[in-house]
Amino acid sequence: xxxxxxxxxxxxxxxxxxxxKVSENVRxxxxxxxxxxxxxxxxxxxxxxxxxxxxxSIYQRPLNWFLSEAMTLTNVRYRNRKSRVRTGExxxxxxxxxxxxxxxxxxxxxxxxxxxxxxxxxxxxxNETGAAAACRLRERxxxxxxxxxxxVAELLERLGIRAIELPTELAIDGxxxxxxxxxxxxxxxxxxxxxxxxxxxxxxxxxxxGDCDSNDIDNRGPNEDRAFDFASHLLLTQEMLEVAFRERSxxxxxxxxxxxxxxxxxxxxxxxxxGLLAEKMAKRLWVExxxxxxxxxxxxxxxxxxxxxxxxxxxxxxxxxxxTIETAAQVAGVRIDELRERxxxxxxxxxxxxxxxxxxxxxxxxxxxxxx
Numbered sequence: 001x002x003x004x005x006x007x008x009x010x011x012x013x014x015x016x017x018x019x020x021k022v023s024e025n026v027r028x029x030x031x032x033x034x035x036x037x038x039x040x041x042x043x044x045x046x047x048x049x050x051x052x053x054x055x056x057s058i059y060q061r062p063l064n065w066f067l068s069e070a071m072t073l074t075n076v077r078y079r080n081r082k083s084r085v086r087t088g089e090x091x092x093x094x095x096x097x098x099x100x101x102x103x104x105x106x107x108x109x110x111x112x113x114x115x116x117x118x119x120x121x122x123x124x125x126x127n128e129t130g131a132a133a134a135c136r137l138r139e140r141x142x143x144x145x146x147x148x149x150x151x152v153a154e155l156l157e158r159l160g161i162r163a164i165e166l167p168t169e170l171a172i173d174g175x176x177x178x179x180x181x182x183x184x185x186x187x188x189x190x191x192x193x194x195x196x197x198x199x200x201x202x203x204x205x206x207x208x209x210g211d212c213d214s215n216d217i218d219n220r221g222p223n224e225d226r227a228f229d230f231a232s233h234l235l236l237t238q239e240m241l242e243v244a245f246r247e248r249s250x251x252x253x254x255x256x257x258x259x260x261x262x263x264x265x266x267x268x269x270x271x272x273x274x275g276l277l278a279e280k281m282a283k284r285l286w287v288e289x290x291x292x293x294x295x296x297x298x299x300x301x302x303x304x305x306x307x308x309x310x311x312x313x314x315x316x317x318x319x320x321x322x323x324t325i326e327t328a329a330q331v332a333g334v335r336i337d338e339l340r341e342r343x344x345x346x347x348x349x350x351x352x353x354x355x356x357x358x359x360x361x362x363x364x365x366x367x368x369x370x371x372x
Contacts, residue, residue, distance in 0.1 A: 004052075005043035006070035011059035012041070013095035022058060030054040065333030071102045073177040073184070075215055077206040077223070079199050085170050093168055094175070097186040100164045101179065103332035104310040110331045111317050117160025124209045130229030133208060137234065145239040148260050152200040152235075153307040156185060161207055163200070163307040165189040176203035178212045185307075193302040194263040198231050200307065205230035232270050235262040245271050248281065250288065254300040261302045265289065311346035314339065 012022055019034040019041070026032055030051055039045040047055065056063045073094055108114050122140060124133045138147075141155075149155065156163045163185040166174075173195070174187040185203045187196060205227035206212055236244075236256075244256040244267055253264045268285050271277040277285070289295055317323045329336045 002043050003068070003070040004046065004066055005041055006072060007066050007068075008037075008047075008055065009041040010070065010095050010098050011055070011061055011066070012037075013092050014099050015059055016092055017058075022055070025058055026051075026054050027057075060335055061333055062330050064330070068106075068333075071098050071105070071179050073098060073179055075212045076175050076177040077203070077211050077227075078175045079173040079202050079227075085172060089170055090172075093166070093170060093172060093186075096168075097164065097166050097175070097184070099334065100166065100310070101162060101184050101186070103334050104162055104164055106331050106333065107310065107313055107317075107328065111313060111322065113313055115157055115160050115162060117158065119155075119158045120160030122159060122208060130205055130209070130226040130231075131233040131238075133205075134230045134233035135237075137208075138237070145237045146243075149197075149201075149235055151305050152197050152204070153305050153309075156200060156204060156307065157309055159204065159208070161185055161204065163187060163203075164310060165307050173199045174203055176206040176212055183207045183212055187307055189306075192263075192298070193304050194257060194261055194266075194298070194300075197235060197261045197302070197305050198263065198266060200305070201231035201234050202227045204234075232262065232266055236260050236267065236270065238274070241267065241270055241274070241276060245276055250285075254298075257298070257300040258302060261305065264294070264298055264300070306346070308346045311342055315343055315346070 012019070017025075019037040023032055023034040023037055032047075032051060036045070040047050052066060053063055056066060076094065078090075119137075119140065122137060125136075128136075138145075138149075141149075143149070153163065161176075161183045162179075164187070166186040167189045169190070170188075172188055173191060174185065176183065176185045178184075185200070185207070187200055187203070189196065191199065206223070209223070209226055209230070211223050211227070240256070240260060244253060250264070253267060256262075256267065257264050268277065268282060268289075272279070272282040289298075314325075314328055318325055318328070323331075325336055325339055329339055332339065
């Protein structure tokens, strides 16, 4: 399939419109049927420049974006995807991810700021467990068994993995995928910070284990277990875990959560799986968590760990007058107001409308805006 066909479909999916709806919305001077649009998206026929301009207007994309090389995702590995998420919703989420990941890569190339990836050579060894790989990576990072991973988002960058935050109300925590010879990650930024860190580490596990190099997709089996094993051991070593459960105290577990940035639930699960907690005690703790309503909203504050390198690059380039936001929008293939929204969100000036975890103080700051 040619790049134009791919991009036409990506742009439509990102707007959530059907081919029939798009054909109905095309301006009167340009008439195309939904069947014709399907032919364009499959590469069986090519639109004229007039038709392409009309579609670009509907999709709110610069015309030149459709003429550049397309990004495609392969071997997508979803984190915590629920079965109730429909295939069409997944396709739209992936299309949104592609939209911003393409914008990210285009900005990098324009500014000559490609990811350094000083740890890009790190991979799981054959038949290596997630725990063993996590231990090796921590050694590579020169972290002792009691040292906290300060930022999983920065670790993604050092591993050469391009990550973008992609908020959604769908029951999706994120995905990892191959994009040509590169690897990309999208993270749902509407979840609590402790869960977001585990999600990011989980996606790292998929990439490093080679899951995104295989078309044998298994979003619920051994590959998922290995990725979780890697993520939990990366954030919390066995030595840390043993100290956390030295006393049977919820207060102590919440303190460890705040210190190491991993949820109480994840710690209990790990302790149960490793035999550090007897089944009777583990059951008592799970009952207590449910009784207190902590299954959905645990106590304890974990600082945000944000995958915002794209926004940092954009902000720096604008402030240094290397690029204007208008030019950046053309380069990235997105609208100016969308770029402004991402910058405002990255600065904490606004909260995504779909974010149920936004504090009231965030909602009250919605009138603050950047001026570029």
